[in-house]
Amino acid sequence: MDISKQKFFVGTGCSYGRIIDSLHNFINQKDALKHNNIDLDNEISFDGSDKIVFINASGPSQGSDYQSDSIIYVISRLLELGATTTNIYCVVEWSEIGRISFNIPTGVDINTDFMNWKKWGGDTVQGIYEYNSETPNQIGGITQGFADSTDLTLYLKDKIDVYSDQIGQCHSKLGNTCYISTGTWDYNKKINEPMFEIMCDEYEKAALKLPHEFFVRRYVDNIVKLQTFLKKWNIKYDFCQIYSQFSGWYEFEDGAKRQFHIHDDNKWYNSPLFKKRFPNNKSKDVSEIYPNIKPVYNLIDWDNFWFHKDKTGVFPKGGIDEYCIDTFGESSYGNAITDIIKNIKYPLEVPTTGVTGHPGILYYFFLTNNVIKNCDFFNINEEMLKKVRKLQEIDSVSDEMSETLLFKSEKFTQRQFNNQVSDMEVEKFIQNNVQNI
Numbered sequence: 001m002d003i004s005k006q007k008f009f010v011g012t013g014c015s016y017g018r019i020i021d022s023l024h025n026f027i028n029q030k031d032a033l034k035h036n037n038i039d040l041d042n043e044i045s046f047d048g049s050d051k052i053v054f055i056n057a058s059g060p061s062q063g064s065d066y067q068s069d070s071i072i073y074v075i076s077r078l079l080e081l082g083a084t085t086t087n088i089y090c091v092v093e094w095s096e097i098g099r100i101s102f103n104i105p106t107g108v109d110i111n112t113d114f115m116n117w118k119k120w121g122g123d124t125v126q127g128i129y130e131y132n133s134e135t136p137n138q139i140g141g142i143t144q145g146f147a148d149s150t151d152l153t154l155y156l157k158d159k160i161d162v163y164s165d166q167i168g169q170c171h172s173k174l175g176n177t178c179y180i181s182t183g184t185w186d187y188n189k190k191i192n193e194p195m196f197e198i199m200c201d202e203y204e205k206a207a208l209k210l211p212h213e214f215f216v217r218r219y220v221d222n223i224v225k226l227q228t229f230l231k232k233w234n235i236k237y238d239f240c241q242i243y244s245q246f247s248g249w250y251e252f253e254d255g256a257k258r259q260f261h262i263h264d265d266n267k268w269y270n271s272p273l274f275k276k277r278f279p280n281n282k283s284k285d286v287s288e289i290y291p292n293i294k295p296v297y298n299l300i301d302w303d304n305f306w307f308h309k310d311k312t313g314v315f316p317k318g319g320i321d322e323y324c325i326d327t328f329g330e331s332s333y334g335n336a337i338t339d340i341i342k343n344i345k346y347p348l349e350v351p352t353t354g355v356t357g358h359p360g361i362l363y364y365f366f367l368t369n370n371v372i373k374n375c376d377f378f379n380i381n382e383e384m385l386k387k388v389r390k391l392q393e394i395d396s397v398s399d400e401m402s403e404t405l406l407f408k409s410e411k412f413t414q415r416q417f418n419n420q421v422s423d424m425e426v427e428k429f430i431q432n433n434v435q436n437i
Contacts, residue, residue: 001081001151001152001155002082003078003081003082003083003152004082004083004084004087005084005087006051006053006083006087006152007049007051007052007053007087007088007089007377007378008052008053008055008078008083008087008088008089009052009053009054009055009089009091009375009377009378010054010055010057010071010074010075010078010088010089010090010091011054011055011056011057011058011090011091011092011093012056012057012058012059012066012067012070012071012074012092012093013058013067013092013093013094013095013242014058014059014060014061014062014063014067014093014095014096014099014242015058015060015061015358016093016095016242016320016358016359017056017058017059017067017093018058018093018358018359018361018364019091019093019364019367019368019371019372020054020055020056020091020127020129021056021127021361021364022361022362022364022365022367022368023046023054023131023146023365023368023380024054024129024145024146025336025361025362025365026045026362026365027040027045027144027145027146029338029362029406031338031436031437032337032338032404032405032406032436032437033388033406035404035405035436035437036391036404036405036406038384038387038388038391040143040144041143043384044144044381044383044384045144045380045381045384046131046133046144046378046379046380046381046384047378047379047380047381048133048377048378048379049133049377049378050131050132050133050134051130051131051132051133052130052131052377052378053128053129053130053131053152053153053156054127054128054129054130054131054146055074055127055128055156055160056126056127056128056129057070057071057073057074057126057162057174058070058093058125058126059101059125059126059164059170059171059172059179059181060125060164060169060170061099061170061181061184062095062099062101062170062172062179062181063095063096063098063099063100063101063181063219064094064095064097064099064100064101064218064219064222064223065100065101065102065103065179065218065222066101066172066174066179066181067092067094067095067222067226068222068223068225068226069103069174069177069179070162070172070174071090071092071226071229071230072225072226072229073160073162073174073175074160074162075088075090075229075230075233075235077159077160078160079233081156081159085233085234085235086234088233088235088236089235089236089237089372089374089375089376089377089378090230090235090236090237090238091237091238091239091240091371091372091375092226092237092238092239092240093240093241093242093320094219094223094239094240094241094242094245095241095242096242096243096245097215097216097219097245097259097286098212098215099181100181100182100207100215100218101172101179101180101181102179102180102182102203102207103177103178103179103180104177104178104180104199105177106176106177109195110195110196110199111193111195111196112171112173112178112193112196114167114193114196115165115166115167115171116165116166116167117163117164117165117166117173118163118164118165118166119157119161119162119163120157120162120163121163121164121166125164125169126162126163126164127148128148128153128156128157128160129146129147129148129153130146130147130148130150130152130153131144131145131146131378132144132145132146132147161173161174161175161176162174170184171184180199180200180203182200182203182204182207183204183207212257212258213290213292213293216286216290216293217290217293217296219245220293220296220297220300221296223239223300224296224299224300227239227299227300227301227304231301236374236375236376237304237374238304238305238306238371238372238373238374238375239304239305239306240305240306240307240319240320240371241307241317241319241320242319242320242321243318243319243320243321243322244259244260244307244310244315244317244318244319244321244322245259245286245317245319246285246286246287246317247283247284247285247286247314247315247316247317247318248260248283248314248315249283249284249285249286249288249289250277250278250283250284251284251289257289257290259286260274260277260278260283260314274312274314278312278314281312281313281314282313282314283314283315285317304374305317306370306371306373307319308320308322308323308326308370310322310325310326311326320359320364320367321359323367323370324359324363324367327366328363328366328392328396329396329410329413330410330413330414330417331395331396331407331408331409331410331412331413332359332360332363333357333358333359333360334357334360334408335360336360336361336362337401337402337405337406337407337408338405338406338437340430341405341430341433341434341437342437360407360408362388362392362406362407365380365385365388366385366388366389366392368380369382369385388406391404391406391407392404392406392407395407395408395409396409396410397409397410397411398411398412399411400412400429401425401426401429402429405433405436405437
């Protein structure tokens with residue numbers, strides 16, 4: 001198959017690596033959007049080239065080792081198959097500094113087949129999707145959409161080997177190389193594989209003993225390694241982060257050094273702990289804390305890094321979490337409303353909330369154009385973004401859980417925090433709205 005003229009949009013991350021997922025998930029909200037007078041059969045959601053292939057190689061709980069290697073692996077395979085470098089764009093949603101993905105080198109006799117590896121696991125893990133900008137539909141309109149079983153996507157799925165672990169779902173595999181994210185596996189699911197268990201135990205012991213500077217250096221090294229690869233092949237790219245990794249650093253009174261983890265407190269921006277550590281809204285950059293990393297740290301091309309400067313001023317190099325909290329508040333975290341209505345189960349599933357979860361998938365939809373500035377063949381239609389943003393604004397001030405069935409209200413979120421939401425209320429909401437989606 002000749003793919004020399006094919007456009008490719010390649011991404012990776014951890015479970016926060018959802019930019020690509022947000023695009024086809026938006027199309028999956030078709031019924032809820034139509035309920036709000038947005039008809040995707042007759043409206044433009046995306047601008048750019050036709051028949052783009054989107055490849056998401058994200059791996060839940062994986063760190064920068066995997067993120068760097070997954071992009072290098074996928075793009076190298078595309079080039080081997082005949083892709084042209086000018087037709088490839090890359091976006092990376094870098095994970096946390098503290099996560100490390102040890103790999104099992106080929107040649108080490110440790111069998112991981114018991115994990116029941118699933119190739120291109122699909123939505124929320126990994127996937128390959130072909131975007132079509134003009135598909136005629138039954139009502140005579142033009143539908144934009146994504147398909148994962150075309151001749152091209154099936155060809156690529158066969159030729160590029162990216163796997164997710166179906167046992168613990170926090171391990172990944174590129175080709176024959178497994179990536180083990182320390183501290184994420186369930187020891188009860190090792191299926192009595194003694195060599196694998198010994199390896200995991202030793203990896204975790206090593207991770208606990210390693211100084212924090214080791215993780216910082218490895219993180220920066222992986223970013224520069226991937227940046228060098230992409231620049232060598234003249235491939236356009238953009239980087240961002242799960243949350244601020246480079247700013248927000250401080251030193252304890254005992255000399256310990258640590259980045260302020262926004263998961264310390266759901267209301268971190270109003271936290272006394274936050275104000276105590278940064279009384280003047282001034283934090284240290286990671287290169288001030290660890291000056292020995294500067295020679296490599298200074299090699300990072302900041303022009304290709306998207307950051308959100310948060311409202312507190314503490315995080316000039318903020319990431320996805322700072323953006324969501326500043327722009328949309330705490331209600332931007334949790335399950336999609338439509339998923340809960342469509343997949344009603346008992347006991348009832350209440351939309352989760354709090355920064356310790358993940359941003360809702362539609363908030364990545366709002367974020368995407370901010371991040372992918374260097375992609376010259378695709379972006380989300382700005383008029384569509386304005387329409388959907390108005391729906392989010394309606395929900396944000398609603399007294400109900402959701403009026404549009406797309407976003408959660410701030411008042412409902414605060415009631416959740418105070419344990420004031422009953423199963424009866426959730427069930428009534430679902431029953432009243434099931435016919436709308």
